[in-house]
Amino acid sequence: MLRLIPEVNRRRSLFLSIGVFIGVLIFSGILPYKGYGEMTPEQIVAKAEDVYAGQDQQSKLTFTIRETDGAERKVVLRRYWKDYQDDPSMDSKVLVFHEYPPDAKGTAFMVWTYKTAAHKPEDMWIYLPILRKVQKLPEHPDEIFSGSNLKPADMVRRDATLDKHKLLREETIENQQYYVIESSPKESNSNYTYGKVVRWIKKNDFQKERVDYYAEDNTLLKTQLINWKHVRNASIWEKVVITNVKTGVQTILSISDVEIDKGLNDKVFTERVMSSGKVR
Secondary structure, eight states: OOOHHHHHHHHHHHHHHHHHHHHHHHOOEEOOOOOOOSOOHHHHHHHHHOBOOOSEEEEEEEEEEEOTTSOEEEEEEEEEEEEOTTSSSEEEEEEEEEEESGGGTTOEEEEEEEOGGGOOOOEEEEEETTTTEEEEOOSSGGGTTTTSSOOGGGSSOOOGGGEEEEEEEEEEETTEEEEEEEEEESSOBTTBOOSEEEEEEETTTOOEEEEEEEOTTSOEEEEEEEEEEEETTEEEEEEEEEEETTTOOEEEEEEEEEEEOOOOOGGGSSHHHHHHOOOO
């Protein structure tokens, strides 16, 4: 017979892990950039945030969470994503299923994100097999994900016009040239809790390879490092390492089995598919 308290703890742990991952699930590629003249810092950031990953995408995501004492735990997800570039309000839809660990298998998470002009927060749902029902998550679920290396708002596409941008310097690292740009929000927003971020953006293709996140008091919170790979005409995240500066905990993401433009139907991104676990 299942005991309630352990099950509640498993649910809480699951919510935390999803909070770490969901932003990465949404955006995983950027279209190679060619031939522009002099650009402003805002234009550079806009190109770096202009993610391209095909019309739709399927992939496998393996997360390793490494504690400071060397202990590790692993989470494996199957991800389905669809872009809505031509829709006036919808931006993208994502559906993910837990494949590992075994006690989380069958759990599903779905998020719909909207374009900035729609002025609408993300819609999020979770399906827990033990409850046999889909639940809508709160409008601002960051409290659920407290303690994670990443919050849902960390990794969604951010409109460059929302921030002030400053070119700090240009750097050359291992023969690769970078723009180092600082971005800080123009207005306070409960969904965006950082005082600023600093991005290292490659000059030749405008890929972000490092992002530092700072608190409002300019304290460094975490660092994100990104490695890329090419799939067709897109550049896809291959490996991402996020380090929490305060705790030392690392979240390592590896992305594999990537398939692009499979023609995913809108019916994939529904509560029915979440509960059945069957994607057709």
